[in-house]
Amino acid sequence: MKKNLLVSLFSLMMVIVLSACTSNDGEASVEDTNNGKDSNEEMNMNEDNENSMEENMNNSSSEGEMNNGSMGNGHMDHDDVVSLIDSTGENELNIPPVLKSDSNKGTEYTIRAQKGETEIFDGVQTKTYGYNGSFLGPMLQFEKGDTVKINLINELNENTTFHWHGLEVPGNDDGGPHNVLEPGEESTIEFEVTQEAATLWFHPHPEGKTSEQVYNGLAGLIYIEDQNSKNLELPSEYGENDIPLIFQDRVFDDEKQLNYKATANEDGTVGDTSLINGTLNPKLTVDKEKVRLRLLNGSNARNYTVKLNTGDAFVQVATDGGFLNEQVSMQEITLTPSERAEIVIDFSQVKTNEEIALVNEEGTTLLPFEITDQTGKTIDIPDEMNDFSVTEEEKNLPVTKEIELFGMMDMVTINGKKFDPERIDFTQEQGVTEVWEIYNKPDMMGGMIHPFHIHGAQFKILSRNGEAPPENERGWKDSFSVAPDETVKIAIQFKNKGIYMFHCHILEHEDNGMMGQVKVE
Ligand code: C2O
Ligand code: CU
Ligand code: CU
Numbered sequence: 001m002k003k004n005l006l007v008s009l010f011s012l013m014m015v016i017v018l019s020a021c022t023s024n025d026g027e028a029s030v031e032d033t034n035n036g037k038d039s040n041e042e043m044n045m046n047e048d049n050e051n052s053m054e055e056n057m058n059n060s061s062s063e064g065e066m067n068n069g070s071m072g073n074g075h076m077d078h079d080d081v082v083s084l085i086d087s088t089g090e091n092e093l094n095i096p097p098v099l100k101s102d103s104n105k106g107t108e109y110t111i112r113a114q115k116g117e118t119e120i121f122d123g124v125q126t127k128t129y130g131y132n133g134s135f136l137g138p139m140l141q142f143e144k145g146d147t148v149k150i151n152l153i154n155e156l157n158e159n160t161t162f163h164w165h166g167l168e169v170p171g172n173d174d175g176g177p178h179n180v181l182e183p184g185e186e187s188t189i190e191f192e193v194t195q196e197a198a199t200l201w202f203h204p205h206p207e208g209k210t211s212e213q214v215y216n217g218l219a220g221l222i223y224i225e226d227q228n229s230k231n232l233e234l235p236s237e238y239g240e241n242d243i244p245l246i247f248q249d250r251v252f253d254d255e256k257q258l259n260y261k262a263t264a265n266e267d268g269t270v271g272d273t274s275l276i277n278g279t280l281n282p283k284l285t286v287d288k289e290k291v292r293l294r295l296l297n298g299s300n301a302r303n304y305t306v307k308l309n310t311g312d313a314f315v316q317v318a319t320d321g322g323f324l325n326e327q328v329s330m331q332e333i334t335l336t337p338s339e340r341a342e343i344v345i346d347f348s349q350v351k352t353n354e355e356i357a358l359v360n361e362e363g364t365t366l367l368p369f370e371i372t373d374q375t376g377k378t379i380d381i382p383d384e385m386n387d388f389s390v391t392e393e394e395k396n397l398p399v400t401k402e403i404e405l406f407g408m409m410d411m412v413t414i415n416g417k418k419f420d421p422e423r424i425d426f427t428q429e430q431g432v433t434e435v436w437e438i439y440n441k442p443d444m445m446g447g448m449i450h451p452f453h454i455h456g457a458q459f460k461i462l463s464r465n466g467e468a469p470p471e472n473e474r475g476w477k478d479s480f481s482v483a484p485d486e487t488v489k490i491a492i493q494f495k496n497k498g499i500y501m502f503h504c505h506i507l508e509h510e511d512n513g514m515m516g517q518v519k520v521e
Pocket of ligand 2: 163164165166453454455456
């Protein structure tokens with residue numbers, strides 16, 4: 001019954017969308033996901049129809065927690081994402097503290113998931129979650145070769161897990177939905193850091209609750225350094241010329257609270273308020289020098305395209321899991337949820353009073369820079385930063401795992417199935433490279449971008465629709481965008497054994513079951 005109703009609603013919506021947007025062929029490219037400013041009319045039409053669909057869905061389902069707000073609820077099509085508000089630049093950007101080790105032995109840490117209150121708006125306490133603090137988390141700095149011990153403590157009133165996104169650790173340490181800690185529970189994990197220098201992150205992963213816990217503030221950074229990253233002499237003074245930028249968007253209610261249930265959207269919760277490292281209206285003060293920015297799209301669902309308001313280029317030096325072989329000049333960069341990139345911006349020639357800022361594709365100011373009159377040191381980015389390569393053998397391997405992403409709202413599936421913690425979808429042998437092919441099957445609405453992520457491994461993108469990936473994706477990846485009707489081939493090898501999740505990183509899609517499991521043995 002419900003299905004038939006939805007199918008007819010989709011048909012109706014498709015007719016309306018087709019007649020309203022003849023200019024949009026439904027093949028959203030990575031670049032044109034968020035440009036909603038010039039298409040308010042179709043946005044409203046979509047919303048009206050989708051709200052009525054939501055009502056119908058609410059009536060026919062028991063989980064009637066979808067909202068009636070104005071933040072672009074309903075299916076997140078290319079053009080109906082609410083715009084962000086410009087940063088006024090009145091607050092200096094918060095830099096997450098570096099987590100100190102528990103003792104002087106150096107590599108034992110304690111991380112507590114906790115509740116707290118945070119002054120995001122002047123004079124107002126917002127209820128938030130955080131790791132070792134009230135909002136977001138610290139930065140964990142590991143060295144390749146370290147044996148790291150982490151004590152995990154759940155001080156929340158609900159189950160959580162501690163997932164290390166991008167870290168190559170055994171399945172039991174990975175913090176997926178099987179590694180639940182109940183309220184008050186503690187556990188300890190220990191693993192060796194075997195992968196190269198990279199910017200990774202950590203966040204909760206409890207089944208069905210990831211989106212809400214991340215939304216409330218649970219997310220932290222992991223930096224891995226190695227001999228190569230030290231030899232490269234890129235800007236590396238943390239908080240000075242090596243700056244993490246965690247991009248997130250939120251909705252605050254009239255009391256300036258995060259009310260996930262009231263704003264949640266089955267297709268990915270987006271908000272009008274931009275936070276970077278949890279800072280509202282941030283600015284970043286920099287000297288006249290090259291500055292390295294480690295970008296993380298830590299949002300539940302929004303795709304971020306970042307560029308300079310001046311139109312000047314910058315360079316990308318690293319992908320999710322390591323350095324690019326050589327810097328890639330970029331006018332703008334798009335990151336889907338959970339993707340990272342390290343970029344370097346040269347401020348050495350900028351005039352002190354020049355207005356320069358990071359903006360998004362709509363021109364919204366995300367992060368204005370304040371340039372001091374200090375001249376920093378001159379840094380040359382080396383011509384060769386890494387030895388990443390895709391071998392002929394890898395290029396010629398047959399596809400042995402096929403993944404089909406499909407659906408929207410709470411009807412999202414992988415290969416026609418929803419997540420079942422009791423079901424292993426694939427097995428793969430430890431240390432053996434396989435080629436996975438990920439296809440995003442369009443629906444009657446055209447479909448939407450799904451950011452696809454696999455736990456426990458860094459992998460190589462072999463091709464996008466049969467073509468070599470863009471230069472800035474020729475490096476280690478753990479997450480990537482898949483546009484509607486796009487096919488992406490990757491070569492992946494797991495160094496460790498265990499059960500690993502693969503899923504859409506729109507967190508609501510993940511929670512709605514757009515996730516599967518691969519068992520590495
Ligand atoms: Cu960022 Cu399954 O995780
Ligand atoms: Cu992950
Ligand atoms: Cu998705």
